[in-house]
């Protein structure tokens with residue numbers, strides 16, 4: 197099968213309502229009301245009113261940048277693009293993927309503008325522990341990964357369970373190549389991912405408090421899913437180190453599943469015998485399953501999953517089974 201030329205996208209001929217305009221307004225309004233409720237003064241309000249609509253690309257990128265940039269990064273970016281992966285749609289503008297994000301540790305459910313709240317998040321130095329059912333458990337500094345693994349760029353589609361979508365180039369390496377370094381045992385059936393747990397650095401984590409949300413954010417895959425070539429670990433986006441709001445300095449990317457499976461700012465990867473508990477599945481198992489593959493025919497209990505809208509555009513597309521990656525992963529689910 198030729199992945200390069202096969203057209204896997206069915207582009208609809210007509211466009212629907214520009215839903216992102218409506219959605220952004222709704223979020224904006226919610227944030228507005230929340231700030232009013234917490235007694236923000238008139239000067240702050242003016243800042244909010246203009247800040248929402250007029251933040252520049254520079255402001256957003258500067259807010260999310262890791263400083264100083266770790267030494268090794270400059271030699272990695274931009275990594276060579278793997279030609280096997282094509283979006284089948286226009287690439288999302290970088291600013292759109294940087295200003296509209298899901299990162300509950302910083303915003304909770306009230307805002308998509310995590311870039312405004314990441315100031316105190318310290319993403320360097322950073323290490324990731326890979327442990328559990330393996331022969332050689334190990335803690336990797338980010339630099340170890342840069343030295344030991346081959347980095348590449350991959351053009352992937354991303355589909356959030358909320359129906360927004362984007363097409364972005366990640367820099368990183370297949371998750372399988374990292375797992376091979378620790379030599380998984382036959383007893384490893386699942387892989388659990390755990391995000392940083394620093395409430396002092398993440399405003400919503402701190403303000404929501406203990407016993408509300410099951411922090412830290414966790415996710416999980418089966419071992420065959422984790423070893424599939426599509427499962428990717430990213431340290432970069434658009435040819436540069438990840439901004440904080442996109443999951444700096446290291447995150448998971450699982451493009452055939454809803455976006456919540458792709459945990460950000462990961463500190464621990466654990467090989468397990470049993471299916472691990474995960475954040476959204478714990479919060480609401482009726483709405484967020486463990487598998488969470490993109491399935492247009494299976495509606496979310498509160499909305500349809502048939503179509504999706506591309507960040508920063510007025511375009512809607514039909515949602516594809518496995519987000520269009522069936523040729524890579526459908527065989528994982530036939531048993």
Ligand SMILES: Nc1nc2c(c(=O)[nH]1)N[C@H]1C(S)=C(S)[C@@H](COP(=O)(O)O)O[C@H]1N2
Nearest residue numbers: 297298299300356413442455456458459460
């Ligand atoms: N730690 C953590 N990871 C997370 C989330 C989160 O709130 N916290 N949100 C998830 C969701 S719902 C999506 S859609 C993607 C969004 O990635 P992006 O904001 O970089 O586009 O991150 C996922 N990873």
Ligand SMILES: [Mo]
Nearest residue numbers: 356357455456
């Ligand atoms: Mo999401």
